[in-house]
Amino acid sequence: xxxxxxHSCHHCGISFRWDPVETDPAEGDRxxxxxxxxxxxxxxxxxxxxxxFYQRDVRSxxxxxxxxxxxFNDEELVRHVTPDGEFCRLDILVGGISCPSxxxxxxxxxxxxxxxxDVSISYAGGIASVVFDPxxxxxxxxxxxxxxxxxxxxxxxxxxxxLEVRRERNDLLLRFGTALFLTMQLMAYSYSLYAGYFQGxxxxxxxxxxxxxxxxxxxVVFYCGWPFLEGAWQSLRxxxxxMDLLIAxxxxxxxxxxxxxxxxxxxxxYESAAMIVTFVLLGRLxxxxxxxxxxxxxxxxYAAVVSRATLVEKSGHRDVPADDIRPxxxxxxxxxxxxxxxxxxxxxxxxxxxSLVTGESxxxxxxxxxxxxxxxxxxxxxxxxxxxxxxxxxxxxxxAALVRMAQAGKPSLQRLSDRIAxxxxxxxxxxxxxxxxxxxxxxxxxxxxxxxxxxSVVLIACPCAMGLAVPAAVLAACSRSASLGIxxxxxxxxxxxxxVQCAFFDKTGTVTMGQPRVTGFxxxxxLSERDVLAAAASVEHQAAHPLARAIVxxxxxxxxxxxxxxxxxxxxxxxxxxxxxxxxxVLCGSRSFLEGRGVSxxxxxxxxxxxxxEVLVAIDGCLAGCFLLSDQIRPGSSSxxxxxxxxxxxxxxxxxxxxxxxxRIAFTIGIAAALxxxxxxxxxxxxxxxxxxxxxxxxxxxxxxxxxxLAAAYVSCxxxxxxxxxxxxxxxxxxxxxxxxxxxxxxxxxxxxIVIRQNLAWAFLYNIVGIPLAVxxxxxxxxxxxxxxxxxxxxxxxxxxxxxxxHHG
Amino acid sequence: xxxxxxLLIVLxxxxxxxxxxxxxxxxxxxxxxxxxxxxxRMLDDD
Numbered sequence: 001x002x003x004x005x006x007h008s009c010h011h012c013g014i015s016f017r018w019d020p021v022e023t024d025p026a027e028g029d030r031x032x033x034x035x036x037x038x039x040x041x042x043x044x045x046x047x048x049x050x051x052x053f054y055q056r057d058v059r060s061x062x063x064x065x066x067x068x069x070x071x072f073n074d075e076e077l078v079r080h081v082t083p084d085g086e087f088c089r090l091d092i093l094v095g096g097i098s099c100p101s102x103x104x105x106x107x108x109x110x111x112x113x114x115x116x117x118d119v120s121i122s123y124a125g126g127i128a129s130v131v132f133d134p135x136x137x138x139x140x141x142x143x144x145x146x147x148x149x150x151x152x153x154x155x156x157x158x159x160x161x162x163l164e165v166r167r168e169r170n171d172l173l174l175r176f177g178t179a180l181f182l183t184m185q186l187m188a189y190s191y192s193l194y195a196g197y198f199q200g201x202x203x204x205x206x207x208x209x210x211x212x213x214x215x216x217x218x219x220v221v222f223y224c225g226w227p228f229l230e231g232a233w234q235s236l237r238x239x240x241x242x243m244d245l246l247i248a249x250x251x252x253x254x255x256x257x258x259x260x261x262x263x264x265x266x267x268x269x270y271e272s273a274a275m276i277v278t279f280v281l282l283g284r285l286x287x288x289x290x291x292x293x294x295x296x297x298x299x300x301x302y303a304a305v306v307s308r309a310t311l312v313e314k315s316g317h318r319d320v321p322a323d324d325i326r327p328x329x330x331x332x333x334x335x336x337x338x339x340x341x342x343x344x345x346x347x348x349x350x351x352x353x354x355s356l357v358t359g360e361s362x363x364x365x366x367x368x369x370x371x372x373x374x375x376x377x378x379x380x381x382x383x384x385x386x387x388x389x390x391x392x393x394x395x396x397x398x399x400a401a402l403v404r405m406a407q408a409g410k411p412s413l414q415r416l417s418d419r420i421a422x423x424x425x426x427x428x429x430x431x432x433x434x435x436x437x438x439x440x441x442x443x444x445x446x447x448x449x450x451x452x453x454x455x456s457v458v459l460i461a462c463p464c465a466m467g468l469a470v471p472a473a474v475l476a477a478c479s480r481s482a483s484l485g486i487x488x489x490x491x492x493x494x495x496x497x498x499x500v501q502c503a504f505f506d507k508t509g510t511v512t513m514g515q516p517r518v519t520g521f522x523x524x525x526x527l528s529e530r531d532v533l534a535a536a537a538s539v540e541h542q543a544a545h546p547l548a549r550a551i552v553x554x555x556x557x558x559x560x561x562x563x564x565x566x567x568x569x570x571x572x573x574x575x576x577x578x579x580x581x582x583x584x585x586v587l588c589g590s591r592s593f594l595e596g597r598g599v600s601x602x603x604x605x606x607x608x609x610x611x612x613x614e615v616l617v618a619i620d621g622c623l624a625g626c627f628l629l630s631d632q633i634r635p636g637s638s639s640x641x642x643x644x645x646x647x648x649x650x651x652x653x654x655x656x657x658x659x660x661x662x663x664r665i666a667f668t669i670g671i672a673a674a675l676x677x678x679x680x681x682x683x684x685x686x687x688x689x690x691x692x693x694x695x696x697x698x699x700x701x702x703x704x705x706x707x708x709x710l711a712a713a714y715v716s717c718x719x720x721x722x723x724x725x726x727x728x729x730x731x732x733x734x735x736x737x738x739x740x741x742x743x744x745x746x747x748x749x750x751x752x753x754i755v756i757r758q759n760l761a762w763a764f765l766y767n768i769v770g771i772p773l774a775v776x777x778x779x780x781x782x783x784x785x786x787x788x789x790x791x792x793x794x795x796x797x798x799x800x801x802x803x804x805x806x807h808h809g
Numbered sequence: 810x811x812x813x814x815x816l817l818i819v820l821x822x823x824x825x826x827x828x829x830x831x832x833x834x835x836x837x838x839x840x841x842x843x844x845x846x847x848x849x850r851m852l853d854d855d
Contacts, residue, residue: 204811
């Protein structure tokens with residue numbers, strides 16, 4: 001067997017064994033790329049006249065500084081571009097996102113750029129994932145668009161994300177703290193003024209109090225409320241009315257009116273202006289906490305990403321940022337450190353703790369030639385390793401990206417509320433103007449009173465709750481799922497999973513372990529059981545076959561560790577042979593394999609059970625023993641089946657195995673309908689058939705043969721141990737071996753849909769009751785501000801209930 | 810009467826400003842960076 005040649009991608013530098021994508025001969029030198037995306041990125045760089053990027057020592061490239069205020073050039077940004085199918089993907093951390101309307105606006109504007117195929121912004125991290133055609137648009141154009149809207153874009157890397165969130169939070173905290181302090185002072189003056197209004201007050205004292213109010217209220221509106229004013233200005237400039245505009249209009253109207261009233265000796269309403277700002281800031285602060293809590297699931301993955309690494313060079317060791325590691329670099333990982341990237345051990349032997357990556361709690365041995373994934377901890381001694389991938393491409397980051405994409409996806413309900421928010425804001429401002437005119441001209445009230453009423457309308461109508469209803473619930477659900485080991489590919493999976501009516505389960509690797517275990521062992525009598533076990537283990541230890549692993553594992557359980565083995569040969573699909581240290585010739589394999597080597601099988605009895613596999617052992621040409629192996633049912637399969645059946649979901653077991661085997665397994669775990677001898681096409685047809693009958697199908701499978709059915713099903717689910725193609729097609733991915741997590745995922749999705757409906761119902765109810773009250777003038781601006789904040793809080797807290805869903809029960 | 814009110818207003822502003830400065834100092838010092846950890850800290854051994 002020949003191994004395909006190893007190629008190295010000219011753009012991203014990864015090593016790969018498949019056929020490379022090549023540049024046209026017309027373009028000059030023939031260059032190899034791992035995929036079309038990398039080729040696209042290469043062309044983008046060259047077309048921008050930046051071909052020298054490939055000659056430069058990438059480590060000496062300037063890092064993008066956060067203070068370059070939107071001035072990014074393609075040369076710097078290209079490092080952060082990753083290929084995605086035929087297009088390129090760029091992750092951008094967007095600073096300054098304060099509400100769902102900002103996300104709505106950003107997505108709208110970015111998707112208008114020529115060449116942008118898809119954009120989705122995660123509410124949790126404020127991270128925009130932009131998929132674009134490198135031939136038509138440049139990263140700098142996307143960055144320029146974002147900064148022209150008043151947001152600050154940064155190329156995304158985990159360390160920066162943490163800093164950004166902390167900076168935003170501290171800024172908000174300072175503004176809120178200041179607002180709270182000043183508003184408290186202001187309330188003292190205001191209550192005195194209220195008392196004076198009813199009981200009479202000397203005009204001198206009244207002026208003193210009003211001037212004092214003006215002094216404390218002004219910084220609240222113009223310093224604490226600056227984020228709203230800025231946001232309002234941006235939304236006016238881009239003609240996209242957002243939430244900030246509504247708040248800014250409310251606060252400014254109250255402040256301008258009061259200042260006019262101050263000089264014309266009338267009643268002032270500075271406290272309204274200040275309280276709007278203070279309450280909305282409180283809401284934002286809590287919203288940020290929800291986002292932080294919801295992000296914790298992803299953060300636990302990011303936390304394992306190391307920010308610095310020790311680079312080994314000819315001249316000695318150098319401390320570098322992990323972002324700068326290129327595939328092929330040599331790194332030193334000391335005892336107790338985490339591996340910064342996926343890498344290959346070159347020198348040294350150690351034990352590594354993989355618990356974060358695989359869930360395996362015991363440390364495993366790593367020696368030269370071992371692959372180690374980023375995030376593992378070096379437990380024993382220092383090793384020198386070679387980086388295989390850059391930080392952004394490590395296994396860990398791929399999983400993190402999956403979770404993040406899931407959070408950015410929105411159920412169709414979300415799109416509905418986005419659309420509503422889009423026309424809601426202009427409608428409210430129009431209504432406020434009409435109300436003002438109505439109260440002034442038609443009802444003949446004073447201009448001050450009319451302005452106050454329209455102010456209440458603006459405040460009560462802030463669609464905060466409506467905008468929060470869906471994302472808050474989806475975020476909480478995704479985050480809770482992630483921490484329970486359930487990865488949801490996108491937000492709408494929640495909606496689909498909740499609506500599932502029937503479920504098809506693949507057998508091997510899904511309801512069964514997919515790995516054989518030794519269920520019986522007998523010695524033929526001429527040698528002791530222990531001797532046969534030791535001999536079989538020594539030979540099978542050399543083979544990577546699942547059956548061989550099962551036998552070695554069984555021998556180890558019995559206390560027989562494999563010894564040395566010489567002259568090892570493997571006959572694929574049949575058996576193995578070798579010589580033990582004691583000089584015995586050992587054969588392990590099927591009946592026909594042993595017979596073919598002249599071993600007499602007289603006296604061994606045939607085993608009948610269909611699900612069992614037989615491995616015979618012969619030592620020095622004489623039958624010595626026999627192993628029986630079978631695939632074990634996954635613990636938890638029965639309880640998963642029981643749970644789903646109790647929810648009224650129709651279940652079927654489908655498998656490529658023989659009908660009697662499938663029947664037996666189905667009976668054991670409690671599934672009534674079982675179909676055996678199914679080809680991938682038949683599985684697909686079965687799914688199509690059910691869906692044509694209007695059933696919403698959940699397909700659970702792990703193998704290559706399940707992939708078409710997984711792709712076709714309404715929702716699909718795989719376990720982490722599955723084949724790559726199954727994982728790619730799965731909407732729900734269950735980490736680890738515990739299938740009962742699928743039942744938990746189902747429960748979470750049902751609860752989430754309930755919470756979303758409650759949230760939307762509340763938001764609409766609030767507006768239906770609140771707006772008429774405000775229009776009629778019964779609601780003063782202060783109460784309107786309180787009601788608006790309370791409504792947002794209620795929606796956020798209601799969503800947080802999802803975080804309390806436990807795995808069991 | 811007016812003078813005493815002005816005096817009291819200024820005094821309360823000064824008192825409040827004192828607390829406000831302490832608050833700003835605490836934010837800058839990173840006192841609010843992680844509000845989750847401290848409550849678990851007493852359960853740690855060291």
